Amino acid sequence: MKTLKDEILQRGAVLSDGVLKVDSFLNHAIDPNLMTKIGETFAERFQEEGVTKILTIESSGIAPALTTSLQLQSELVFARKRKSLTMRDDLYSAEVYSFTKQQASEISVSKEFLQPTDRVLIIDDFLANGQAALGLIDIIKQSGASIAGIGIVIEKTFQPGREILEQEGYKIESLARIASLSDGKVTFYTEK
Amino acid sequence: MKTLKDEILQRGAVLSDGVLKVDSFLNHAIDPNLMTKIGETFAERFQEEGVTKILTIESSGIAPALTTSLQLQSELVFARKRKSLTMRDDLYSAEVYSFTKQQASEISVSKEFLQPTDRVLIIDDFLANGQAALGLIDIIKQSGASIAGIGIVIEKTFQPGREILEQEGYKIESLARIASLSDGKVTFYTEK
Numbered sequence: 001m002k003t004l005k006d007e008i009l010q011r012g013a014v015l016s017d018g019v020l021k022v023d024s025f026l027n028h029a030i031d032p033n034l035m036t037k038i039g040e041t042f043a044e045r046f047q048e049e050g051v052t053k054i055l056t057i058e059s060s061g062i063a064p065a066l067t068t069s070l071q072l073q074s075e076l077v078f079a080r081k082r083k084s085l086t087m088r089d090d091l092y093s094a095e096v097y098s099f100t101k102q103q104a105s106e107i108s109v110s111k112e113f114l115q116p117t118d119r120v121l122i123i124d125d126f127l128a129n130g131q132a133a134l135g136l137i138d139i140i141k142q143s144g145a146s147i148a149g150i151g152i153v154i155e156k157t158f159q160p161g162r163e164i165l166e167q168e169g170y171k172i173e174s175l176a177r178i179a180s181l182s183d184g185k186v187t188f189y190t191e192k
Numbered sequence: 193m194k195t196l197k198d199e200i201l202q203r204g205a206v207l208s209d210g211v212l213k214v215d216s217f218l219n220h221a222i223d224p225n226l227m228t229k230i231g232e233t234f235a236e237r238f239q240e241e242g243v244t245k246i247l248t249i250e251s252s253g254i255a256p257a258l259t260t261s262l263q264l265q266s267e268l269v270f271a272r273k274r275k276s277l278t279m280r281d282d283l284y285s286a287e288v289y290s291f292t293k294q295q296a297s298e299i300s301v302s303k304e305f306l307q308p309t310d311r312v313l314i315i316d317d318f319l320a321n322g323q324a325a326l327g328l329i330d331i332i333k334q335s336g337a338s339i340a341g342i343g344i345v346i347e348k349t350f351q352p353g354r355e356i357l358e359q360e361g362y363k364i365e366s367l368a369r370i371a372s373l374s375d376g377k378v379t380f381y382t383e384k
């Protein structure tokens with residue numbers, strides 16, 4: 001997605017060989033009009049997939065997931081990383097491992113919000129090690145729903161997440177694919 | 193906002209005298225079209241206020257804040273409750289006290305995303321004790337920006353937050369105002 005790639009180059013900051021900072025439009029400040037374009041792009045790419053529901057995870061996944069759900073006119077749910085005040089009922093939960101923190105944490109979705117009849121599109125802001133996406137996939141499988149695909153705003157192609165998800169056979173659409181962040185610059189992956 | 197009040201009556205659940213569960217459309221599942229109507233309503237009510245930026249707080253504030261920012265064509269930032277991977281730079285922080293947990297926690301916004309020239313509209317999902325709103329106000333004041341007002345989706349008028357914020361002199365727009373949750377039912381506040 002050219003607009004997104006331009007934004008990354010103009011408004012992103014490479015913090016290290018492994019980390020791209022896009023707080024200015026995605027992870028802290030949010031660019032509303034860019035979120036609309038992201039939603040339109042995901043909707044185009046998944047419009048033939050019969051998506052009934054979008055599943056994302058708090059917090060940075062919510063904005064791109066919302067604009068996508070508006071375009072697809074689908075339902076929307078976000079997985080919680082911590083139980084909220086009202087999350088008492090039966091839950092689907094999954095473990096998500098953090099390589100940085102070297103520890104696992106639990107994410108959850110209330111059972112009432114995922115039905116076996118659902119066809120679920122996963123949307124998230126970053127794809128790195130893929131652990132969050134795998135956790136959401138696990139939750140969808142527990143519910144009996146089917147997976148329409150995975151939409152990622154920014155993929156770091158040099159990390160294992162993309163490969164892991166491809167091997168599982170899912171349709172993955174990443175709006176920006178980054179081959180490298182070394183030497184302080186963003187190098188996009190060019191599909192052959 | 194009649195549509196919202198109808199949704200609360202049809203899809204909300206009174207968990208106790210103090211807690212209304214609206215996970216089905218606001219706090220876990222999100223109703224995208226309702227979020228759009230909420231955004232249009234907030235935009236109508238604040239369109240004369242010269243809003244340059246919306247400030248909300250993760251996670252449930254993000255969806256209503258995003259749709260409002262789309263209507264007002266303003267910038268958008270969400271305060272963090274925990275430092276994210278990329279939040280290294282100078283921060284404005286404030287303490288937020290939780291009466292339920294009986295402990296304070298810190299919320300933060302990177303300084304680069306609040307300028308003295310900003311005129312900030314605060315948006316949040318619930319107004320109860322008002323501590324989160326007071327924390328956001330504190331942060332805005334630290335930045336030198338001015339406060340355009342406060343937009344709340346659901347206000348529990350029987351809790352102290354509304355009164356506290358009114359005494360501070362802010363323009364507050366709550367789309368649903370709840371006078372009581374006792375006897376397992378929602379009683380809306382009727383303005384005289």
Ligand SMILES: Nc1nc2c(ncn2[C@@H]2O[C@H](COP(=O)(O)OP(=O)(O)O)[C@@H](OP(=O)(O)OP(=O)(O)O)[C@H]2O)c(=O)[nH]1
Binds near residue numbers: 020022061098101278
């Ligand atoms: N800005 C930025 N973030 C990255 C990058 N790579 C991974 N992340 C984010 O970091 C968080 C993952 O960290 P960990 O759970 O510790 O996992 P990891 O060490 O195995 O990558 C996730 O944030 P999250 O759960 O999505 O947090 P939130 O923003 O939704 O609160 C993920 O999206 C990157 O290059 N840049």
Ligand SMILES: Nc1nc2c(ncn2[C@@H]2O[C@H](COP(=O)(O)OP(=O)(O)O)[C@@H](OP(=O)(O)OP(=O)(O)O)[C@H]2O)c(=O)[nH]1
Binds near residue numbers: 215250321
């Ligand atoms: N569903 C529901 N939630 C309520 C109600 N009253 C307060 N809350 C939410 O509970 C959380 C506040 O809890 P505490 O910080 O422990 O504060 P408190 O005990 O002083 O109220 C906030 O969630 P938050 O920080 O906004 O969490 P998040 O949803 O954004 O993650 C607030 O919006 C209610 O009647 N119903």
